[in-house]
Amino acid sequence: MVADTLARDRATWKERLLWLGLSYLLFYLIYSFTGWYAGRLEHVDSFMFRLEQQMPFIPCMVIPYMSSGVFFAYVFCICSYKDELHLLARRLNFVTLVSGIFFMLFPLQFSLARPQVDNECFRFLFRFLELYDTPYNQAPSLHISYACIFWSVIARKVRGGWKIGMAAWLWLMGLSTLFIYQHHLIDVITALILVYVTFLLFPGGKKRNTN
Numbered sequence: 001m002v003a004d005t006l007a008r009d010r011a012t013w014k015e016r017l018l019w020l021g022l023s024y025l026l027f028y029l030i031y032s033f034t035g036w037y038a039g040r041l042e043h044v045d046s047f048m049f050r051l052e053q054q055m056p057f058i059p060c061m062v063i064p065y066m067s068s069g070v071f072f073a074y075v076f077c078i079c080s081y082k083d084e085l086h087l088l089a090r091r092l093n094f095v096t097l098v099s100g101i102f103f104m105l106f107p108l109q110f111s112l113a114r115p116q117v118d119n120e121c122f123r124f125l126f127r128f129l130e131l132y133d134t135p136y137n138q139a140p141s142l143h144i145s146y147a148c149i150f151w152s153v154i155a156r157k158v159r160g161g162w163k164i165g166m167a168a169w170l171w172l173m174g175l176s177t178l179f180i181y182q183h184h185l186i187d188v189i190t191a192l193i194l195v196y197v198t199f200l201l202f203p204g205g206k207k208r209n210t211n
Contacts, residue, residue, distance in 0.1 A: 009082055010082070011079055011085045015085060019089045020076040023076075023093055026096055031096075034104055037104060044108065044136060046110065047108055047139070049185050052112070055179070057115050057180070061180050062126060063176075066128075068147070071173075084153070084156075091202050095146070095194060099191075108136070108138040108187075109136050114181045139184075139190045140194045141188055143176075143183070144174055151170050154167075
């Protein structure tokens with residue numbers, strides 16, 4: 001009986017890929033449209049704390065920053081059960097929608113000039129980033145919000161050294177938003193507030209003894 005229930009509750013790969021595709025499509029449409037919208041405005045404000053003027057620029061941090069897309073796909077793949085999958089999709093899509101509303105109502109842009117990058121590999125990654133990203137869509141930072149939601153899945157599904165390594169990497173991903181001059185502190189703060197509200201609205205599902 002228990003085995004039959006677990007089998008029915010299992011998420012198929014088709015369901016995982018479907019929710020991954022729908023969630024990414026929602027992100028892409030909202031992020032692209034709000035970036036296009038802000039770019040057409042005559043003036044877009046910027047908000048920066050004074051201490052941020054001393055923030056160092058660390059080119060190598062572009063690597064953890066760019067890894068967000070990998071984690072986006074990975075967490076859907078490790079959701080073994082339907083309730084885990086649906087919870088992940090609800091959290092991600094809620095954050096995407098609310099962030100998009102803020103991007104429209106309170107558009108902001110990054111205000112620090114990014115220094116020249118000498119390393120050829122890093123320069124290529126920054127060119128790729130500039131090709132698909134804009135200086136808009138700042139607060140709340142989707143990178144920060146997504147990293148927190150990624151961890152909510154990884155903390156439950158991954159064990160041992162891999163869990164520690166991924167936790168460290170997600171910290172780097174969050175810090176990278178500041179150190180590659182992509183986001184301001186206000187973007188990080190508002191993202192953490194949004195994630196807190198999201199977890200209150202969509203609390204964690206039931207725990208199981210098996211994956």
